Amino acid sequence: MKREDVQKLDQLDNLSRFKHEFYTSPDTYYMDGNSLGLLSRRAENTLLTSLNDWKLHAIDGWTEGQQPWYYMSEKIGELTSPLVGAKPEEVISTGSISTNIHQLLATFYQPTGNRKKILADSLNFPSDIYALKSQLELHGYTPEEDLIQVQSSDGYTLKEEDIIEAMSDEVALLLLPSVLYRSGQLLDIKKITQAAHERNIIVGFDLAHSIGALPHKLHEWEVDFAVWCTYKYLNSGPGGVGGLFVHEKHLGRKPGLAGWFSSSKEKQFDMDHDLTPAETAGAFQIGTPHILSSAPLLGSLEIFHEAGIESLRTKSLKLTRLLMDLIKEHLVPYDFRIATPEAEERRGGHVSVTHPQAASICKALKNERVIPDFRAPNVIRLAPIALYVSFEDTYDVVLKLKDIMENNKHQQFSNHRGTIA
Structure with a gap:
């Protein structure tokens, strides 16, 4: 060459x-955009716009200004949905990978009888495993017994056959990376999801190293939930807000960890102590959106829509x-x-x-x-x-x-x- x-x-x-x-x-x-993407001029501009909205409108920035904050998470979710092959209502911009994993495990990990184990892998990023272990412990289980980690034969890649073989009738839920951070291996999400559902296992994926790098079809593949960060390929900036997907068949479900922004938008300021969850993925938000960590995505995602x-x-x-x-x-x-x-x-x-x-x-x-x-x-x-x-x-x-x-x-x-x- x-x-x-x-x-x-x-x-x-x-x-x-x-x-x-x-x-x-x-x-x-x-060559490190898979850890932190570069700043684009558009992301800079939309961040500055939110700062200006704050400067000019103060508290009214939630509903006034160029980029009203109250619906920003939903707007970003809608802009993100084509990148993961989802319906707009299935996606919300919120939290971080770790907090979103905790939220979705609290919602979907429902151990019953002998079906109490969580299936993961030995090559995943540590933060995901930390979250899985802590959720098991919160339920009174021990990670040593109840966390199954599929092993790698070479220390860098996984075999889907080994993952499927580990799907016993004791497994309640699995969480896997879409792309392995150590090797860049892309797992067959469709194949794994189908096999897990045939065994009545809830399926979740961490898309940290795939969102913005390749297309997905989460809705079509019927993945139950997914999480991701946005500061890698999506170029939202250090500590940029995360995102999550929940398949429409689960929408309307009460979140495991309810919070202020889990509420239906129309009901939120009724100040009722009984939560009325949003009928969209917005129900899986917890706290107030991080506006200044979200705003850059409005500009960054424009580029993805233009590029395709x-x-x-x-x-x-x-x-x-x-x-x-x-x-x-x-x-x-x-x-x-x-x-x-x-x-x-x-x-x-x-x-x-x-x-x-x-x-x-x-x-x-x-x-x-x-x-x-x-x-x-x-x-x-x-x-x-x-x-x-x-x-x-x-x-x-x-x-x-x-x-x-x-x-x-x-x-x-x-x-x-x-x-x-």
Whole structure:
């Protein structure tokens, strides 16, 4: 693969115009958008609009101004719904992944008799497992006995057959990632959901590493619930508000954790001490919306609607394919191994490579103005985000990585992660 080859790919890229929407640093290659997406000018503008509404309208900002706050969560939910293949009323912008998991487990985890176990996996992000364990303990169960974690045969990927085999008649609920953070493997959501429902198991997915990177069909697949963050591929900013999906067959159900904004909008300010839950996914909100963490999404999601999630997925697959091919061409002699599945239908939006000195290599990359992502103990994650990473950027990143290895530039850094990896 030569530079002129990737330059031709950029010339044919109809999404290249969106790169200028984002604030990028000169001579820097940002490959960490699967941890924190870049700021777009539109997200900045909608945040400033909410600040201005606060400045001009004070308390009346809830109903007046350019972006009234009272219905902002519902509006963002409606804008997000096409990205997850849902009806607008099935989606709400609220909370964080962890708080939304707690909310939905409190609602849907209803152990009865022998059916009390929760099915998860051994590769999920720790926060999800923390939530599952604490919910089991709140019900008087022990995680050691009642949390089933499907094991990986290689430490990076899972087999759907192993997940399905673990679906015993003791399992009440399962929660799995759509895309595994360590390897970028995309699970077969439809297959897993169908198998679980055949066994009367409630199904939930964490879409943190898939929303905004690839299309979903949560309603069609009849997933019971899903959660996600928005600060990765959706570019809402650090600590940006999360989101959740609840299938319409469950709407009207009383939330397990009721709160001020669980209420029907028409009834909320009646100040009644008996909750009348919203008939939409809005019922699964708890507290007052975080307006300044929500407002950037109004601008960011505009970009997704203009670009189209199918087009973004097509480019993303080409970028990750190019990245994997270049790694094979240039880096295999230096003990790099690709942990991400090769098949298009099996991978998300980032590529994971392993190396015994991954931490020091990541430090060397940052020294060369390449921003990667390290995951202990030996994973380097590289995310060529379709909205703001070009094919030539991807080419340059691999050449810089090759230069680091050829000249042992990583050896000047310790092979230990920083406080934040």
